[in-house]
Amino acid sequence: MRAMTVRVRFAPSPTGFLHIGSVRTALFNWLYARHTGGTFILRIEDTDVARNTPESLRTILDGLRWLGLEWDEGPEKGGPHGPYFQSQRAAIYRRYVEQLQRSGHAYEREGALWFRMPREPITVPDLVAGPVTRQPTDREAADPDFVIVRRDGQPVFHLVNVVDDIEMRITHVIRGEDHLSNTPKHLALFRALGVTPPAYAHIPMILNADGSKMSKSDPDPSKARLASLATYIADGFVPEAVRNYLCLLGWSPKDDRQIMTIEEVIERFDLPQILRANARFDVTKLTWMNGEYLRAMSLERFAELAQPFLPKPVPLSVLALVKEKIKLLKDLPEWVGWAVTEEIEFDPVAVEKVGRGPALAAKLEALASQFATTTEWSAVALEDALKRLATQRGVKPAEFIHPCRLAVSGRAIGPSLYPMLEALGRERVLTRLARAAKVLGQ
RNA sequence: GGCCCCAUCGUCUAGUGGCCUAGGACGUCAGAUUCUCAAUCUGAAAACACGGGUUCGAUUCCCGUUGGGGCUGCCA
Structure with a gap:
């Protein structure tokens, strides 16, 4: 018996920025495809013409590629089950709609086409949450049927989603838990169409640090920023770090690893290990991880x-x-x-910390004359020169180090001092010492 | 309101009845690095939501409560 080749898809709607939660969903799909040697499909769900924008599509494609999540079938790539834009698949949907009408599963009402939902509860065999059986809500008890084609003739999400999963031979649907409640509808559609449904894996949500929903339209601008992948690109996070961090949200390698190569993750990733509980997005930990990647790279x-x-x-x-x-x-x-920049601006906080006035000026001038006569301009030699000066004056090297850093960089924090001086060169260092003595010396 | 999912340090997580006086990571705090630092090293504080069961024994199983999240559109 040969196992069926895995086919998964990421199906975003191009209606805004790429949400960080969507990115994680795409990542999990991609990981599962790579882990199983299957196919990762990108499908654009642009049935809501009024809300789609071309920029948004660009953002999605660029975002996925930025993270290294290349798709095997989809836009700019093609494939045997295209087109991969729902807006171009109208004829296909029409065929399925007609089938549903013929078989009596759909009927017209108020100008729209409605699907006749089974009256008995449907159990979703979810790979993450386990079997989930929903009791009808108040609304559903009154009328469980739902619209599959709008009055304007456009098919809606539930219908096109299922039809495309059938047409594209999707074997596993890995999507956000927000779709769990929709799944009985989808299962009913598959059944009515006489097709075996794919396996479902609903992954938990990513929430803000305070536990609220991550939304691109959050009234709090700082929260809204965090919901968009574009923010992380703009702030200078590196793709490997974002990807690594996202892997650890809702999935665990089960050992103590934090930093992992993508190959290691692909090797170990599997659906049963996905956690059931929502996770909060901790940008602080991501930032730490980004620093790790920055330091480790060439x-x-x-x-x-x-x-x-x-x-x-x-x-x-x-x-x-x-x-x-x-x-x-x-x-x-x-x-x-x-x-x-030659025109160093002195950070007030740094000045406060180091001090100013004649005492500072004196130190800077001493430093300048010491460096003026230093024969070899290297970090080692400069360190030696500065320490000799400190010894002569009977003070700790720090008494000269901090003023020196302030004079040449304007800040209290930065790289190690001596390599910085070496990189600057004698002339610029002397100029800056003199200028700082003048500006801060009063 | 109705329906569904979930619940270990502040956060991400390990843990599938005894190995747990609950492990790791981020963050925090304290030291070290006699040059800063958001770097590096060392150390510390920090959690099984609550109440009932089941069991010789529950963080681990069951029920309830509370809390959080999701869905409840002719959006996706």
Whole structure:
């Protein structure tokens, strides 16, 4: 007996930004396809003409590719079961609608076409939640039937979703738990059409940190931002980190691993391990993970990813200094500012911390004359020079280190001091020491 | 309101009746790194929602309560 080849699909609606929860759904589908050697299909559910936009479609395609979730069949790719836009499949839906009418499963009412829902409860054999049997709600008790073709002739979600899953030979439907309540309708449709339904796996939702629903239209703008994948791209998260973090939301490798290569995840991922409980999105942990990925990657890749975040080119030697420190690429400008701007702005908080006035000026001037005579301009030699000066004055090196950092970078935090000085070069360091002594010396 | 799903540290999770004085990670706090830091290292505090059962024994099984989430559109 040969197992049926797995065919899964991600079926977004191009009506806005790509939701981070949708991304996780796409990821789980993709992982399952890769784990089983199956096929990952992208299908665009654009039956609601009024709400679809081309930009939104672009966002979906780019977003999936950014994460490395390439589809095997779908837009810009083709495949044997196209077209992959529901707006182009009207003839197919019509065929199925006619079949339902002929077999007496559908009838017209108020200009729309309604599906005759079975009166007895339907059990969903869900791979994650187990068998789920729904009792009829108040509404359903009054009238369990539902619309499958609108008055304007457009077929609705429940119908097209099922028809396409049939036509595209979908074997497993992995989707958000918000669809669990819809599933009996879909099962009834399959039954009426005389087709064996796919297996269902409803995955838990991703919620905000406060447990509320992640919504792109949340009245709180900071929450609304977090719901969109675009935010993470813009803030300088790297795809591997976002993907890794998402893998750990609702799925667990069952050991203590946090950072995993995608190959490892593909190897271990399977439906039975998916958790039943909703998970909250912890952007802080994602940020930590992003820093881990940034530090672990090659300098070349770091430079490549950094490029869009830098107003002007920055030498690799400088990027190397901040690569180990930074967590988000969007913070790059302020971390490398010392290397690309001569007009250093002094951070008030840093000035407060280090101090100002004649005492500071004296230290900076001493430093300047010390560095002016340093023969070899290297991190090691500079460290040696600074420490000699401190010893001469009978103070701790820190007494000179902090003012020096402030003078050359304007900040209290940043890369290690001596490599920073080395990268800057003698001339710029001396200029900055003099300027800082003047500006902060009063 | 009705229906459905869910419930271990603040968060993500390990745990499928005794190995649990409940493990890991993020975050937090405290030290260390006699240069900062959102880096690194070390350590600490921190959880089985509640009430009934079942059992020799429950975080683990059952029921209820409470709490959270979802659905309840001629949206998807």
